Amino acid sequence: MIAATGGSGRSTVADLLAGHLAAAGASTVVLDTAPRLSSPWPSWTAGQYAGGLGALPPDRPLTRSQVQRAAALRPGADRPGWQVLTDGRDWHSPPLALPHAPAAWLQLAAIGGWQCVVADTPHPVAHDILESRCAGRTGRTRAWCELPYAVPVLCASATASGIQALQQAVMAMHADGMPLQRTVAVLVGQADGRLPAAVRAGATMLSARTAAVVHLPHDPHIRAHGLRTVSRLRPRTRHAAALLGQEVLAAAGASWGTPLPDAPRPAPLAVVSHS
Template sequence: MAATGGSGRSTVADLLAAGMAADGASAVVLDTAPRLTSPWPSWTVGQEAEGLAALPPDRPLTRSHVRHAAALRPGADRPDWHVLTDGRDWHSPPLTLPQAPAAWLQLAAIGGWQCVVADTPHPVTHDLLQSRCAGHIGLTRSWCELPYAVPVLCASATAGGVQALQQAVMALHAEGMPLQRTVAVLVAQTDGRLPAVARAGATMLSARIAAVVHIPHDPHIRAHGLRTVTRLRSRTRHAAGLLFHEVLAAAGASWGTPLPDAPRPAPLAVVSHS
C-alpha cells in the first residue's frame, strides 16, 4: 500500500514476490488496479495467460481455472511466481474488479498459493480519513484484517515521500491499525546513500512499526520497468530477500512460527441443471 502514487508500490510487490519464490514458497501477485493505470499488463505481455477476464465472478472456479489465468514472472536464478492481472489489449472494455479484499482472498485460496501479495492502488491515508468520516470500514482496514496479513507501506526515499509515509503511520496509529506488524519500504530514487531526511524518517519510524527496509536505486528498473528481472543488480535481489524475511518475521511475531494454516473460504456447492 502507499499514501500517494509514484511510491514504487508495484516494484515493491514484484520484489516481495521474488523474495518469497527464492525462499521456496509459491507466490502470486494480485493486481487490483484498473488495467490502464497498472504496469502489470506490460510486465507480463506476450504470455498466453487468460488473465482476470477469464475468471467471471458469478461462476464457480477450479484451481486449474485460476492457475491458467495467471501470468508467470520468470526468476533469473530462482523459481517463477505468478501474477493475476488483466492482460487484454488496452482498448478492451474495462473489467469491473471487486473492491472487497475478501473476494481477492477467495480467489487466491482457490489458486492454492502459499504467499499472496496484493498490489492495492487506493491512497491509504485518504481511505482511513474517508472511512472515519463516513462511519464505515475502509479498504485499508479490510485488507489488514485478512488472515495473516502484513501491511507493507511504500514511499519514495525523498522528503515528500517520507512526509507522506509519516502521515500515513500517524493515521494508522489513530485508527488502531496493526503497526506492530507493519513494514515500511523506502524506495530510492537515485544512487548512493539515502538522503538525510529519509534516514532520519526511517530512524523515527523504526520505533513504531515492525521494520523499515531500503530498496536501492536500480538503473534497469528506472529505464525499463520490470519487464525482465534478469538484469537486476545483486543488491536489489538482496533487498528483495531482506524485505521478505522482515515480512515473515512480522507475521511470526504476531502469530507464531511456523504460521498456522490460513482459513480457506468455503467452496460453493455444485448446482446441476436438468
C-alpha cells in the same frame, strides 16, 4: 502492498517481494487490483496468452485449474517462477468491474491454491483511512489489514516529500488502530548515494512504530527498463529484496507463530442435482 501516494515504487516492491517468497519455496501470486491502463503488470507479463482476470466470470463458480490458467507466469533468471493475476487484455477492451472488497481477492487466491499472496493495491492509504472514518464505514486499508495473516507493506519514495507522506500515513494508521506492529515500511531510492538527512531521520522515527524499515536502493536497470527482466538487477537490489522478505516473514512469525497456521479456505459449493 500499500502506499500513501502514487509513484512510490509499490509495484516494484511487490515484484521483488514475490520473487523472494517464491525463492524461499512458497507458491506465490501477485494480485493486481489496479485498473488495467494504470498498472505496469500487463506489460510486465505481456505475450503469455494467459486468460487473466477477464477470463474469470464473477457470477459463476470457479475451479482451481481455471484460476491457475488465468494467471501469467513471472519467470526469473535465477529464481523460481511465480504468478500474476492481472487484466492482460488489449488496452481498448472495456474496463473490468474489479471487486473492491479485499475478501473477494483473498477468496480468489485461495481458490487458486497459492501459499503466499502479494496484493498490489492502488488506493491512497491516509486518504482512505480519513474518508472511511468520516463516513463511518470500514475502509479498504483496514479490510486488507484484517485479512488472515496479512502483513501490510507500506511503500514511499526515499525523498523528503515521500517520507512526509509516509509519516502521515503511519500517523493515520496509528490513530485508527491499524496493526503497525506487523507493518513493514519500504523506502524506495530515487537516486544513487546516501539517503537525504530528512529521510534518515524519518526512517529512525518510523522504526520505533513499525515492525521494520527497509531501504530499497536506486537501481538504474529498473528505472530504464522496468521489471521485464531480473537478470541485470544490482546485487544490492537483490540483497534489499531478500531483507524485505525476511522482515515480512519475521513480522508474520512474531504475530502468529512459526510455522504459520493454515489460512481459512473457501467452503466448497454443494453439488446441486438436476435430476
